[in-house]
Structure formats: C-alpha cells, structure tokens
Amino acid sequence: MYKVLIVDDEPWVAYGLAHLIDWNANGFEVIGEAHDGVTALQLIIEHVPDVVVSDIRMPGLDGIQLLEKLKQQQLDVEVILVSGYSEFQYAQQALRLGAFDYLLKQVEAEQLLESLQRISERLRTKRETQPGVDLFLHDLFELLEPSNGTTVEQFLQNKGIQHEQPHFRFISCELADASVFPLLAAEQHVQMIRTCQLRTGLNKWAVLINYDEQSSSTHFLDYLSELTEHAQYAGISSRGYGHTKLALLYDESEVACCSAGFYRYGQLMSYKKEELDAKDKKMVLQIELAIKEGDLLAIKALLGEWSDRCSDERIAVDRLTTVYNQFISLLLKYYGNAVRYNDLEHLPYDQLVRFYRSPDEFFSRLEGLFELMNEQEAHVSNDQAKKIIAYIDQRYTEDILLSSLAKQFNLSIGYLSMLVKKETGKTYSEYVTEKRLALAKELLGDQSISIQDIVQRVGYKDYFHFNKLFKKHFGITPSKYRKL
Template sequence: MYRVLIVDDEPWVAYGLSKLINWEEHGFEVVGEAHDGLTAIELITQENPEVVISDIRMPGLDGIELLEEIRRRKLNATVVLVSGYSEFHYAQQALKLGAFDYLLKQVDKRALVETMSRLKEKLDDEQQMNREPDGFLNDLFDLLDYDSPVTIDHFLTSKGYRFQRPQYCIVSCQFPYATVSHSDQPITKEGIEYLSFRTGHNQTTLLCNYDDSHSPNAMNNWIVNHFADAVHVGGSTAVSKSALLSKLYREADIALFSSICNPALTIITYKDRITTPELSADLLLLELAIKEQRTSHVKELLASIGNRCIQQNLLVDQVTGMYNQIVSLLHKYYSLISTMRDVEFMTYDQVARQYGSYHQLFGWLEEVFGTQHETEWIVNNERVKEIMRFIDARYTEDIVLGDVAKHFSMSIGYLSSLIKKQTGKGYSEYITAKRIQRAKELLVNPTLSVQEVVQSVGYKDYFHFNKLFKKHVGLTPSKYRRL
C-alpha cells in the first residue's frame, strides 16, 4: 500500500476527500490529514508518505510553496494538487515544478480514481527500478531516447535540482579505463555545475550548466583541463533549459563518434558543417563513374571523398549519410554482382565501431570495387561451417568483418556475400541478432543488472545497446525484463 497525506485548510474538505473512494481498493491508504502547509511539511518529514494531495490556496504555506519545499528537502513524495477554475494558472505552474497532476474542485470521484490509477502505475514502475541494481540508468535510457519529449528544465525539476546559469550542454567522454558510477548530486568546479552519468563501461556523460557571457571559451577550457586523460570527447551545442534533453545527448554522441573516426581530434564539439562545392562535385562524379562502371575512376573519387571528409572535419553522421548514398548506388548499378549487392547500410555508430576511421571506411569501399571482377571460387560446406563457428565463438568480441576476412584469406566483399548466403543476414546484422538473442536470455536472470548483460554480450556503450535492443525487440531491456 502507498501512503497518502491529504492537506487542506478546510477540515471538512480534507475529511470528505479521505472518504470519497475506497483507497485500499486502489492500492493506497490515507495515513493522515493536515490543515496548513507548515504542519504538512512536518508530517511529510516524519511519516514519509509516497503521495501528498494538497489544496493550492492555504495560509502560511500554500500548495506551490509546499511542493517547492518538498523538492528542496528532497523528500520522496509525489504531489497531486487541487485547485478551482480561477486558480488554473497556479496548477500549470505546479506541473512545471514537478507535480504529478491537478484535480479541479469539487473533486469528482471518477477523476480521482483515474489519477490515482495512473499514479500507482508510476510508483510501481519506480519501485521496480529501485529494486534493480541499475534502476537510475534504466530511467535515463528512456529520458535520452531519441523520441523522448523531456526538456532539460523538466528533467531537472523532476529531480529537484536548481541550476541557475543560462547555458546548458552535454559532454560525453570515453576513457581507457572503466568509469565510475553517476553522481546523485550536482558538482561545481570552476564555475561549471554538472551532473555526471555513467553511460558505458568506459564512458561518462555530463549535463553541464554554465555562463559564457563573460568568457566565451570557458566551457572548452574547462573540458581541456578536466578531461586530459579522456581518449575521445564529444560536446553538444549550447542551449537554454527549454531544449530537449535527448537532442542534446544525440549531438554529443555524434561528436564523440566523430572523434573516434578522426583520432587526430580528441575533442569535437557538435555544429552543423556544410559540405564544400568540391565534395558535392566529387559525389556527382562518383555516381556517374559507378553508373558507367569505370572502376579505376571510382577508386580515385572514393579516395578523394575520404580525404575531403577528414580535411573538412565532417561529423560522422554526415559521412555515414554519404556512405549509405554510395551503397544505394552499388545496389542500383551492380545488383547482379553479389559482393556488391550484399554491402550493408550502416548507422553512424556502426561505422565508427567497424572501421574506426574515415580512411578505413573509404579504403574498404575501394577494396570492394577492386575485387568486383574476381572469380568467386566455390567454398565447400565444411569451410563455410568453419567460418561460422569462428564467428559464433567470437560474436561478443570487438571483431570486425575485415579481421575475419584476413583470418580466412578472403576479400571482405566475398566473405560478406558468403555470410549473407549462409545466414540471410549481413555480417553486422548477424552479429547484432546473436547479441540481442543472448541478451534476452540473460535478462531472465534477475541477479544480473542491465549493465552486466550489456557487457556480457560485447557492448561497452549501454545507450547504443539500449537503442539497438529497442529497435529489434520493441522494448528497452529493462521493460523486456518486466514482461
């Protein structure tokens, strides 16, 4: 049973609300009443109820001030406010401050049941997360999901944090060692206030709050000074608190993977980069060369495009877009050649993990064109089985297609085609499916945290695995576990 405290300066109203529904039937029990805000805060501190239902207009400490005091003291109480029509603007303010809902006077029985039903579901979910070793991380998965509508302001308010500076950004860092867990409270260093989250085995993500009006380079200098031991750092754009948290995280993520693909740049900050006319011209010439199947010219253009991407410091999502555009051309003009037809489309994180640099990515495409006219020799069934056993024994390791091709002395293009014929999937797709299936099996074990499952199936980045799992299964790992 979740405990409820009812607060109203009119005792008969508080009593009537306590008798309006069968609270126990809906999973709640009324543990007390208070008739002013000051008494209410004392009872909340003593009794620690999970739910507070409070009138907005009260002497001494009104409902809004009561909500703020609960947040300031970090008390574990969800607040539902009651207001009249004339106080609707107060109710809107309350929702912005983190109130769960508001009810209009006189409180309707059906409306109260509906609100308490939704609230019980929320409290049940939180309770389940708190029982898991990484409950906070699971909650963060949903907040940083690309489809999440949560703003920075809403996130901070819901957690009871009060940041005062005008700019916000997210910084994601990869280290050569395992990172520490997240910080429950904001940390302030040299004028920068931040929250720290462990988003991978060796990755930390910070939500930073700062003011660059007096020193425009303050944030960049702070990153350089405090993350000297990071091997890759990606920073988002600077925004106000009304920006989406998920958008900011994606920008930092793209910048981080761009650093991975450009080892000469440890720190990259996200910003829109416009491709030069020369690069656009090369892409048009490449399409013509692919269409006319002029292999030597295609290889020259691929080398030129790869060099221009590096020279212009293009972000990894832009380069991945070009790569997928080239793959589309391969499928269009070389559909009869299996080594070309089976080249996979990729996401930006797959490009970074599988190739590690733009040079290697475009170098591999050059190799694909260089081997297009090779005679495809027959590989006997036993040899195919040996290749698949090799892959199946190592699918949780960071082994890329090029490593497998080298081990078996095959071209990457031919090996890719062979795997596609054997499994019906491309190499990356096959590895991902194996990892997802293994994760589903491990999630059944309640003693393993989601973090431990992610690491067991070969991922160091929890959030990208979470995204992959949701894409293939339709649910996040934590929600799948609760089925």
Template structure:
C-alpha cells in the first residue's frame, strides 16, 4: 500500500477527504493527518508518505512552502495541492514547485479517484529496486551516510574506490545495460533511466565495447569522470545523466564521455537574445538563433542548454519570470521534439510571429490569469484546443474565458486560433515543400476544404495562390 498524509487547517475537510473514496481499493492507506504546515513537515519525517494532499492556505506555513520544504526531504513525495480558491496563480505556482495535481474544494469523488489511479500507476512504475534504497544516502552526504556507502561498496566488491576510483554510468532507454556482468551498484533514477556505480577498470573495458555497438533498447549512455570522494557521487550521477541525453543534440544514439562545453558562450547569446526581444529586433533574434544552432552542431552544448534556451526564450517573449514558470523537463523536451534542431526551428518561428505581430498588445494584458491562458493557446494552437479544455486546465468557466478573449484580445477565441494557424500556414507554404493538404494537417485542420476556405477568407488568396505568389 502507498502511504498518504492529509494536511488541512480545518479538521472537517480532512475527515471529508478521508471518507470520500475507498483508499485501499486504489492501493493507498491514509497513515496520518496534520492541521498546519509545521506539524505536517514533522509528520512527513515520521511517516515518510508517498503522497501528501495539502491545502494551500494554512497558518504558520502555507501549502506551497510545505511543498518546497518537503521536496528537500531525503525520500520522494508526490504532492496534490487542494484549495477553495479557483485562482490559476495558485495552480501555476503549485505545478512549478513540483505538485502533480491541483484540485478544488469541495472535493469531487471522480476527480480524486482519477488522481489516485494515475498516482498508483506512477508509484508502481517507479518502485525502487533493492539497491535504489541507497539513493537517500547520496542526498545527505553526512559522516554516518558516508560510512554506510563504504559498507555498500564493500558488499558489491567495489574495491580500492578511494585510490582506483569509481565511475558512474547512466543509461537512457527501455532496457537495462546487458554488458555489466560484475557486481555493481544499480540505481533506478527515472522511468527510463538507470545509474550504475562501478570501478574504473570495468568502465574502461565497457567503453571499447559501447564504442563499437550500443546495446539494443538503449538510446544513450553517459559516463562520468573518475571520482575518489563519495561526496561527489551525486554530482557524478547528474553529469552522467546529462551526457546520456546527448543523443538529443547529436541526433545519434551512442555512449558519451566528459568534454568541455561552451557554457559562457551560450550565456552571452541568451543575454543578447533578451535585448533583441526587448527591442523587437527580428534580424538580431535570427542571428542569435543561428549562432546557437552552430554551437549545438559543434556538439558543444547539452540537453541542459536546450532546456535553458527553450525556457529563457519563451520567458523573454512572454515576459514571464524564469524561476516561476518552468515550462519543460528533459523528458518533456524528448516527448515534444525529435532533437534540439526541431526545437530551435519552432522557437524561431514562435519569435518571428510575435516580434512581427502588429497587434503586440495582445501578447500581454492587465489580466494576469488571462495572460497565462493566452500564452498556453499561443504555444499550443496547433493542438485540438477548446474552451472546455482551457476551463479544465485553468479552472475557469468556459463562458468567462470566451468573454476574456473578446475583451482583452478584441476577437473570439475561435478567430484568434484561426489567425495563429493561418499565419503559421503562410510560413510553411513559403518554406516547406509539403503539400497543402499536409500543411493543413500540420496546423491542426483535418478538413482540407474548410482549411482552404478559411485561408482565403483571412488572406484573400487560396493556399496555392499564396505559395505561387511568394515563390
């Protein structure tokens, strides 16, 4: 059974949530409850719950602070934030702080049941192997944990680690590495990621093997520098993890080893990007993108830098705080783009559309909640988005969202989506060799004839006429 802690400053809320669903039938048991953030933090240390349901507004320590402090504990916790205040700002902060869900009071049985189903699946998939219990030793490198780590290394016959050294190997993919036959410490660090601690001699032998052929089912392997200080293991895992994702940059599966990356050069380019966006200088933005693309082609940057480029560019365009609006994780980048150059193409197109837009006032309004909706629509206009989707996503009435579009943007939601799609279709017709039918599919229209009628209504030309005129 997965353990649950419920936190709310009103006891009747705690009891109503406990009685709402049959927790055991979903694989959970409520092991404790707390009525303020301070007591909740102590209860988390005692019970080590898998999941915490917490209210946002509480005395002494609110739910968002509890979430932040809970994330620093040496064991993983999934947070579900609940509130009686239907304000997107709370949901946005909760998700950016690491909450996996946000729901409103009074509780809906179907909503809570759905969350528990997803959580049960996630927790079962991430169930640690026997060796993964060692992860908490790496989180807090105190003297006691150092001694425990030394005992584990002896147990796995990793000898002379303090002189010969330890190497961390991280693999990304659906399969574990089949080539490691000797005893090693194996840590499951993600759904499709595994870290291995092994002696440097074994890593050298495997290096030659992986250079010739990567194991089936493995997309990337990252190998850290040799370390002789156990306090450095956590950093070595992070470095090997970055290298294991280098296939996102190189467009090739393979094993990757430590090298010098051009951090400072990218930082300089992103500083110039902020100035170019501020000045609405599209030529400068394109020049910066070209420079960044060269850095990636030289394999001088990592997926961490791709993550940085994506978030900072979107932040510049939408004037959002970088620290509170984390838009993607590495895994989301991999799900959204085949490689970093696909990502750069989309960012370049996004920047062009907004820097050249005559109605730039529509990118930012006085209504902060609506700005978040506008940002979401602008980034996802090719998807099948409806007012109901937005209502579910941002906890607002669909009719109210519709009114906001007319008030803040000056046109209906449908008209705004159509304008974004047709503008993007114009870009594709100008530079893409795809057929008109394929372009219609790319921008979210599956009815070719509807697309052509809409295109002519907005541009005054059919798609074919537009392409011929541009060429």
C-alpha cells in the first residue's frame, strides 16, 4: 500500500480529492491532508509519503516552490500537480522540475486513476530494484542507536523488503558533496545481491547488502567496486546474519569509514575488531609514570612512538579513542584544579575525528595538552580575551578549529582552550555547541525552514550528529521539539 498526501489550500477541494476514488482498492492509502505548502513539506519529512497530490496555487509555499524544496532536500516523492487552464505554464515548469504528472481542474476520477496506475508501476519498479531508498534521516536515528536491539531480519520485515541470501554487511559512504547518491542495483547484481540504501547525513549514505558470500562473492566485489567509485571514503562492516543487530553492523561500518577519512589512506577500509594490545597498555602506564615525574620529554617521546605505530598499523579510530580517553582521565587525575580551565573532555570516536581531522592534528593537540600542564600561564589582557570571545560569537556557525583560532591570536592551543573556559565557564566545544543549539531552537520555530537546512545553517553537516547533540541537551529530538 503506497502512502498519499493531498495538498490544497481549499479544504473542501482536498476533501473531494480524498473521496474521489477508492484509494485502498487501487493500492494507495491517503495518510493526511495539508492546506498550505509549509505544512505539506513538514508532513512529507515526517511521514515520508510515496505520492503527493498538490495544487499549484497556494499562499506561502506554492506547488512549484514545494517541488523545488523536495528536490533541494533530495526527498524521493512522486508529485502530481493540479492546475487550472490559466496555469498551464506553471505545470510545464513543474514537469521540468521533476513532477510526475499534472491534472487539470476539475480532476476527473478516470484521469486520477490513470496517473496513479503509472505511478504505481514506477514505485513497484523502484522498490524491486532499490528497496529502502525512501527512508529518511529521522526514521533511522533511533533505529541505528547502539542500544537498539532490532535485528537485520526484523528491520527488513518491518519495511516489507524481501531477502533471500544468508549474509549481510553494511557499507558507510562519505561523499565529496551533497549530491544524490547513485542507485547502483544494476541488473547484473540484482539476481545475486539485494541492497537497501539509507541516507544518514547531508553527504553520507549507508548501504545494507544481502548476499551469499560463497556463491556471489564476485558479484559482491563488483558491486563494492562500483559503489566506492562515488565515495570519498567508505567503510565496510564485518559479515552479519539475519539475527545480527542492525545497529551493530552500522556502527562497524561507521568506525571503518571514519578511520578511512582520518588516515586519508585509500578509499575503503574494512572493520576489524581491535582491543587494546599489550603495547597500548604499556604505553599508557609509561605516560602515567612520566606524568608523576614531570618528565615532558619522555611524554613527547612516547606520543611520537605511538603516532608512528598508529600510522603504520592504521589503528581504528574506536581503539584510538579508547586510549585518548585514558589520557584525558590521567590529566584530570594528576592535575586536578590545574585543568579546571582546560578543554578536557572524554569523546566518542565520531566526535574525535570531527575535532581532529588527521593523525598530525590529533597528536599535536595531545602534545599541547601535556605541555599546558607544565607551563606557566601567559598574560592576556581582558580586552584581548573579550576580542577572542567576540570572534567566536561572530563565527560559531563556521567550521573553525581550535588550532586555527590559536594561530589567529598567536596563542598555544592549550592556553587558548584554558582561556575560553575561564571566560565562559565552558570548554570551547561546549560553548560553540550551546550557541549552535540555541540558534537551532530559534530556527525550529520557523516552519518554512527544513530541519536539514537548519543543521547546515548552525554549522553541522551530519544530521545524526546534530540529532544526538540536540537530544542530549534538550531531551527531545528536533522534529519532536518542532511539534511542541
């Protein structure tokens, strides 16, 4: 049953369309009505209909503008526009923008049924060749949380997606830009593997692949090669089965993708479960001893050795993050009040690779943290401190790294982070995050701005990351907050 949203600024016209034909008998279900374009856009984002039947002439956001919004946000919805004879040129413009069809008022039942029959065929073909591509970000947020216990098989059954092969893998892909992800379930692959594509961010997609590793390994490798041609970085999970947790496979593919981007090495990395080894544990103990002895040279030497090993072995970012957080704990443990103004916080792996975009930047930052604990505070005037905070306030929606800010004001990274905490009572990342989220709350009050647009406006690129931060700070997702 395909879902339909009817949009017309005249309620009685919308009601008439909803009762013009027997929708259910023809494989469609009317899930609601909207009487303006802004409300229609929000309902489309929230309920993901397959088809929208909309009037062209509406106040606020008309049918053409609604179609443009759908195209901009890459919302895969089939649109039938309804127009009068005098609006024919608008209908032509709509078709150029990707509308499926237009119908002239007053709409006849036969015309509507004929258009729906053709749409039904298109939707059926689309689902058979590329199931799941119409899933949107907010539908997946809870589903892909690590604590979610939904299995791969349960997910596919809930979405009505057929699967025949025993093995599953997730592939996470980061694109160079926000272009539409290619539909790659080509005919040579369809008989041997099935795919379900999920958009997981502004420029990120994940693909769940169902295949038989023994009988279709060649087809799988061919598809993988074709897929990664369109990705800047990609990560592939370990092999899973129907009873495997969906979120587990997704997280593995994300770790691998983040690792590929962090090291800037190759295009595709495979997930490999990595625990801290004996060398990692010994190095942490040696650094703790050096901290006790105040031996900064020994700490730098140990960090240099670990940096070389990380680059040589391509240590996965989740393992790297575990060691990093142990260092943060050591700094908090041994320096106590001395770090009260410092930008010290434990991080998950996805935030770590956002803050430190390369191994060089990561280890430079670590070294700076240890240096800070061994140097006297430099003197910065109150006026200079205010200029720094004012600079951040003016540009907090931009992607400004702490290292870039330190260079701008000719300060060490460690001292600058301490200064920000002293002036604001928050770490640099906390301060920027709170200002961004405060702006996001304000923008959510404007129904004409989509949540995806808001994510970009406040300085984020990843919808999932923004959603997690918003829920963590306010206890509710952005889409639910907007409904309050």
